Amino acid sequence: MSPDEFRRHGHAVVEWIARYYERLETFPVLSPAQPGEIRSGLPAHPPEQGEGFDAVLADLDAKILPGVTHWQHPSFFAYFPANASGPAILGDLLASGLGVQGMLWATSPAATELETLTLDWLAELLDLPARFRSDGPGGGVIQHTASDATLVALLAALHRASGGTTEHRGVRTGQYTVYTSHQTHSSVEKACRIAGLGAEALRKIETDEATLAARPDHLARLIEADRAYGATPALVVASVGTTGTGAVDPVAEFARISHDAGAWLHVDAAWAGVASVAPEFRWLNDGLELADSYATNPHKWLLTNFDCDAFYVADRAPLLGALSILPEYLRNAATESGAVIDYRDWHVPLGRRFRALKLWAVLRYYGAEGLRAHVRTHVALAQEFAALVEADERFEIVAPHPLALVTFRLREGDEATLALMHRVNASGRAYLTHTTVNGRAALRLAIGAPSTELRHVEQIWELLSS
Numbered sequence: 001m002s003p004d005e006f007r008r009h010g011h012a013v014v015e016w017i018a019r020y021y022e023r024l025e026t027f028p029v030l031s032p033a034q035p036g037e038i039r040s041g042l043p044a045h046p047p048e049q050g051e052g053f054d055a056v057l058a059d060l061d062a063k064i065l066p067g068v069t070h071w072q073h074p075s076f077f078a079y080f081p082a083n084a085s086g087p088a089i090l091g092d093l094l095a096s097g098l099g100v101q102g103m104l105w106a107t108s109p110a111a112t113e114l115e116t117l118t119l120d121w122l123a124e125l126l127d128l129p130a131r132f133r134s135d136g137p138g139g140g141v142i143q144h145t146a147s148d149a150t151l152v153a154l155l156a157a158l159h160r161a162s163g164g165t166t167e168h169r170g171v172r173t174g175q176y177t178v179y180t181s182h183q184t185h186s187s188v189e190k191a192c193r194i195a196g197l198g199a200e201a202l203r204k205i206e207t208d209e210a211t212l213a214a215r216p217d218h219l220a221r222l223i224e225a226d227r228a229y230g231a232t233p234a235l236v237v238a239s240v241g242t243t244g245t246g247a248v249d250p251v252a253e254f255a256r257i258s259h260d261a262g263a264w265l266h267v268d269a270a271w272a273g274v275a276s277v278a279p280e281f282r283w284l285n286d287g288l289e290l291a292d293s294y295a296t297n298p299h300k301w302l303l304t305n306f307d308c309d310a311f312y313v314a315d316r317a318p319l320l321g322a323l324s325i326l327p328e329y330l331r332n333a334a335t336e337s338g339a340v341i342d343y344r345d346w347h348v349p350l351g352r353r354f355r356a357l358k359l360w361a362v363l364r365y366y367g368a369e370g371l372r373a374h375v376r377t378h379v380a381l382a383q384e385f386a387a388l389v390e391a392d393e394r395f396e397i398v399a400p401h402p403l404a405l406v407t408f409r410l411r412e413g414d415e416a417t418l419a420l421m422h423r424v425n426a427s428g429r430a431y432l433t434h435t436t437v438n439g440r441a442a443l444r445l446a447i448g449a450p451s452t453e454l455r456h457v458e459q460i461w462e463l464l465s466s
């Protein structure tokens with residue numbers, strides 16, 4: 001594709017995206033496609049001769065869109081949001097246009113240095129403890145996802161707990177243990193499996209029935225029991241905003257217990273963490289100054305297209321110890337000088353996209369003020385929704401909702417609650433998902449799409465309550 005052709009098709013693509021946002025509300029939120037339907041509408045074999053890009057765009061409308069669930073739809077209330085925004089899309093396009101691979105500082109110095117700077121900016125915006133900034137022994141890196149962040153935190157924790165032997169000798173069954181709330185995201189169990197510890201190494205901490213936060217007394221008892229039979233507690237994962245209900249674990253108490261046991265404390269604030277851009281939500285950072293690592297996802301609720309997880313460590317040495325390998329073909333003077341960061345040593349893959357561009361674009365375009373307004377709008381809308389639920393005696397709220405997630409159910413019971421969700425989702429007019437709270441089904445309404453307004457919240461309530 002010549003630069004001239006690229007210019008023509010590029011304009012058409014940008015126009016297509018702009019028009020998509022203009023007509024977003026006309027689409028059913030949840031794709032009604034049946035399994036196999038999209039594939040069967042497309043040619044089974046690749047073309048022998050190349051086709052014009054116009055043909056690709058035409059198929060996008062006719063063949064692909066019917067199978068798209070519209071995550072940016074203002075009535076998308078499922079899971080957690082996966083924000084997209086103009087500046088992030090354009091930043092991503094620029095990263096694709098540059099096509100650099102920033103595995104080493106030397107392979108594109110700007111990719112590394114902009115990432116370091118942008119993560120320091122984000123740390124400042126969120127008022128994270130100084131230990132996570134890059135001017136000390138710690139620092140930040142963009143991981144693909146919060147799941148990757150948990151995995152690398154575990155690898156760093158194992159490196160530290162083993163004195164650096166796990167990389168060479170691996171681990172024995174039952175040697176290391178990991179702890180997290182049973183309300184936590186499944187990525188912690190997945191990390192245990194990937195790291196070779198096995199799911200049995202994971203201990204689930206009981207939660208308080210009212211706050212749904214994990215209980216420090218139970219964490220302490222689990223650790224004590226494991227140490228009594230000779231296991232080494234390697235990692236504790238505290239959640240700031242659990243996936244099910246948005247519960248916040250007591251990070252400071254977890255830190256004290258973890259450090260007494262020599263375990264690494266990772267704080268997973270995948271969804272909720274970015275809310276601390278607004279000073280009134282900085283309580284989300286309580287205890288962080290004691291954590292070994294921290295992760296939050298601008299790709300969830302901070303206007304930055306997937307994927308972009310901001311991962312911070314207080315001390316980068318164990319992370320580099322766990323993940324550095326320097327084959328001959330990557331040797332270069334800059335690396336050997338010790339004066340640069342090589343982010344390939346901070347995550348699982350070797351290669352890396354220039355993802356800092358989209359985050360940098362977002363932080364510059366919205367500024368601290370715009371980011372605060374974004375988060376505050378959703379929290380205020382969630383409180384409006386919660387008030388509507390509370391005022392209807394057929395419903396009950398089942399978890400605290402200080403941010404933009406409201407968890408509720410029909411008093412009638414699980415069957416009625418889930419049937420209600422299926423009816424709303426099948427209508428195509430809104431989309432929400434469910435969880436289990438204290439053994440009973442509950443619905444989750446997560447507000448976070450940039451285009452959601454009060455009228456969309458009123459509409460979902462109208463759907464639910466009628």
Ligand code: PLP
Nearest residue numbers: 145146147185241242243268270
């Ligand atoms: N941790 C928490 C608390 C989450 O809520 C989620 C996703 O919702 C994740 C981790 C996983 O996120 P990711 O898709 O970035 O791996």
